[in-house]
Amino acid sequence: MAKNSVIKLPNGVTIEITPDFKPEQINAIISSVIAGERFKPEKREREEVVRDPELIWHTSKKEKVAMFIRNYFSPTLWFSAKDLLEEQLQVVRSIVFGETSQIGTYLKRLYEEKFLERKTYGRLVKYKMNETFQNTYPRIPMEQMNSFIMSSIE
Numbered sequence: 001m002a003k004n005s006v007i008k009l010p011n012g013v014t015i016e017i018t019p020d021f022k023p024e025q026i027n028a029i030i031s032s033v034i035a036g037e038r039f040k041p042e043k044r045e046r047e048e049v050v051r052d053p054e055l056i057w058h059t060s061k062k063e064k065v066a067m068f069i070r071n072y073f074s075p076t077l078w079f080s081a082k083d084l085l086e087e088q089l090q091v092v093r094s095i096v097f098g099e100t101s102q103i104g105t106y107l108k109r110l111y112e113e114k115f116l117e118r119k120t121y122g123r124l125v126k127y128k129m130n131e132t133f134q135n136t137y138p139r140i141p142m143e144q145m146n147s148f149i150m151s152s153i154e
Helices: 023-035 053-057 060-072 081-092 098-114 133-136 142-151
Strands: 005-008 014-017 116-121 124-129
Touching: 053 060, 053 142, 060 081, 060 098, 060 133, 060 142, 081 098, 081 142, 098 116, 098 124
Parallel strands: none
Antiparallel strands: 005 014, 116 124
């Protein structure tokens, strides 16, 4: 796979050229550098990528937590790590994702990766899905979700 090319100009401006740039885009970069302006690449339409739920589930515990959130919580609901643990215990009757502190770590990572919104109330931290999260993690039929969870217990 071709790599991006990074050019650092003497004035500190960094230009990144990706392999999918068209010749006219490269010419625009060169022209703007010569003119002393910063290049602003044209915005591309976002490509919808459908991710395989089974592959997501078997990637990491963080991904399992994300899939659980997507399928068991409403997109408008603010929830804490404790809320997620309680919902997990209600659904599975055992701990799959870890205790509250581990779940809190996964939620924090999802927040840092810009998948969740976060509010703090003193020591209480609440999270909510954002649009990126909803587009990245698919909702799946509950039967399929439950079979994923049960496979994690065995």
